[in-house]
Amino acid sequence: MNIMKIANxxxxxxxxxxxxxxxxxxAAPGCTGTPAPDPDTxxxxxxxxLAPPPGTPGAPLxxxxxxxxxxxxxxxxRSGAALAGVLSGRSLPASELxxxxxTAGPAPESLDVSVASRPGISLSYRADNDRRLVIDExxxxxxxxxxxxxxxAHTVFLAAxxxxxxxxxxxxxxLDPAAARSSxxxxxxxxxxxxxxxxxSEYIFTVPRTINGVEVxxxxxxxxxxxxxxxxxxxxxxxxxxxxxxxTGAENPDASGYSVNRAVAVQDLASRVxxxxxxxxxxxxxVRYWLPAGITSAVVEPTQMxxxxxxxxxxxxNIKARGFFVAYSLTTPGQAATVWPVAEHNPTGDGRK
Amino acid sequence: xxxGHVRGHGRRLAALAIASTCSxxxxxxxxxxxxxxxxxxxYQNGNACDIVNVNTITATLQSSLAADGWTGxxxxxxxAWPQDFWESCSSSYGTNGDDAYYSDTATLAVFAGHGNSHLxxxxxxxxxxxxxxxxxxxxxxxxxxxxGTMSGAQAAFGMWLVCDAVQSGELGSNMWQSLxxxxxxxxxxxxxxxxxxxxxxxxxxxxxxxxxxxxxxSGGRNAIVATFSSASATDCWNVHNAAKLxxxxxDFPRNNGVGCGGGQALYYxxxxxxxx
Numbered sequence: 001m002n003i004m005k006i007a008n009x010x011x012x013x014x015x016x017x018x019x020x021x022x023x024x025x026x027a028a029p030g031c032t033g034t035p036a037p038d039p040d041t042x043x044x045x046x047x048x049x050l051a052p053p054p055g056t057p058g059a060p061l062x063x064x065x066x067x068x069x070x071x072x073x074x075x076x077x078r079s080g081a082a083l084a085g086v087l088s089g090r091s092l093p094a095s096e097l098x099x100x101x102x103t104a105g106p107a108p109e110s111l112d113v114s115v116a117s118r119p120g121i122s123l124s125y126r127a128d129n130d131r132r133l134v135i136d137e138x139x140x141x142x143x144x145x146x147x148x149x150x151x152x153a154h155t156v157f158l159a160a161x162x163x164x165x166x167x168x169x170x171x172x173x174x175l176d177p178a179a180a181r182s183s184x185x186x187x188x189x190x191x192x193x194x195x196x197x198x199x200x201s202e203y204i205f206t207v208p209r210t211i212n213g214v215e216v217x218x219x220x221x222x223x224x225x226x227x228x229x230x231x232x233x234x235x236x237x238x239x240x241x242x243x244x245x246x247x248t249g250a251e252n253p254d255a256s257g258y259s260v261n262r263a264v265a266v267q268d269l270a271s272r273v274x275x276x277x278x279x280x281x282x283x284x285x286x287v288r289y290w291l292p293a294g295i296t297s298a299v300v301e302p303t304q305m306x307x308x309x310x311x312x313x314x315x316x317x318n319i320k321a322r323g324f325f326v327a328y329s330l331t332t333p334g335q336a337a338t339v340w341p342v343a344e345h346n347p348t349g350d351g352r353k
Numbered sequence: 354x355x356x357g358h359v360r361g362h363g364r365r366l367a368a369l370a371i372a373s374t375c376s377x378x379x380x381x382x383x384x385x386x387x388x389x390x391x392x393x394x395x396y397q398n399g400n401a402c403d404i405v406n407v408n409t410i411t412a413t414l415q416s417s418l419a420a421d422g423w424t425g426x427x428x429x430x431x432x433a434w435p436q437d438f439w440e441s442c443s444s445s446y447g448t449n450g451d452d453a454y455y456s457d458t459a460t461l462a463v464f465a466g467h468g469n470s471h472l473x474x475x476x477x478x479x480x481x482x483x484x485x486x487x488x489x490x491x492x493x494x495x496x497x498x499x500x501g502t503m504s505g506a507q508a509a510f511g512m513w514l515v516c517d518a519v520q521s522g523e524l525g526s527n528m529w530q531s532l533x534x535x536x537x538x539x540x541x542x543x544x545x546x547x548x549x550x551x552x553x554x555x556x557x558x559x560x561x562x563x564x565x566x567x568x569x570x571s572g573g574r575n576a577i578v579a580t581f582s583s584a585s586a587t588d589c590w591n592v593h594n595a596a597k598l599x600x601x602x603x604d605f606p607r608n609n610g611v612g613c614g615g616g617q618a619l620y621y622x623x624x625x626x627x628x629x
Contacts, residue, residue, distance in 0.1 A: 186521075
């Protein structure tokens, strides 16, 4: 595999780059894939699908360019205002947020600002995953409200999703609200010596960004609905995808993308990760497009991802190491895995002695 | 702030600092807060504490704290000792406990490394202190730690940058200490290099609770922030919904008045937690 030019990479991460392929202008020389067809060809009726099933060698895969360039102040303000409009149900002039961002620098790595005209509402931005989050602390801190229940909260979520798409705060491509995952924020309380009493504080619905059914890792749209029924948090996050959408709804890559066939079976990768990390808890994540933190743009193939937590028994205590994500190539057997976070054991602390 | 070049001298300096800090904190909740950070990343040293190496995550946190005028220390690797978090008033919490000179002298106490439920795992056995006659790589929050009370008694916020440390089901029993707030996770996690910094920076615009949940819940992480009160459940929630590290709201110790060797005084706890 020919590697590789990572656009605007913030640091050198050799192992991290192992399965991230950047291609300037068409398919990577020497790779087994082909450039994406032009839009007219893509719009033609699809031939019968005789491809091997997903997870088995021979199954077709497509590489796409993923990008999350740091946003300018203006872009952050525009996106944040749109999400704040969804959150509060009232439009917010981007100029107001922009005024609050003047001290943040031209392309801030991260920022958190309160919205002066909307007490309780704040905007957070994190460039490392293009996360734009607005929350309403006035809603979140409402302790007395009755619980509307998950089904009613889901209805609120759907309305928020529609609002985000129709207002332009969110591109609809690859986001299916019917596929949302649910989670919660709980609140609990107790007295010393007693177990806590818990209740749901917020119902959370997360819509993963997918490309033709394959998830983009840590990308999507998330809505938190307070137990009282108001929106508590709204966020959009993850890299953008360079693609066009065919009449069939399928996404096709731009000229930098390419097609390739899977060459490694999922069972082989499960055996590999178990062998490479024999003393660890290993959680399979699945097949994902992944643009690891620290890379702003690259053409990526789907990878098989795991979350690995090394463990050890030390003096009678079971210790869990902080975990890391591991991604294996589906097209190049034996290729070094992509790992994040990368251990960089070179901290310089204060002098002690 | 460094603790001095000679260990004993460092202790004397720290004791003076504590005396000064006490008067400031007790007279005003707006005193300039302080921090204490231990971080271990190199866990492959051929000693009994070996697991795997991990990324550095508190360097930029320290920079942000310093830029805001916070003072304190950040010790790493073999300068970060488990005994820094052991209660020092009595050997019943472990011999050579040092919290009166280190972790319990600061508003914000941080450990980054490995761990488990109510457990912080260091990369060395530190200063040779023992518990039950054996050296240890660890801080057991129940057996060893009494932050916010007894000796030192200045810590208000505990940030545990390890897997699993804060379990909601243990808040009534095993998290035996007197901090005002603790932040961590209920499951196994990874942490980005700048996430502790970004959490801290967000605590000017929003509460510690929301800043932690918003920053530390992505990727399937079950983030949790627990608040403790000596007064009532209502007071607990009032603090929970107001405390801000960077905003300097409730940046002072809870002071439950428990003396050396004393049992846990009655307390109320409340928390918010992500459940993926």
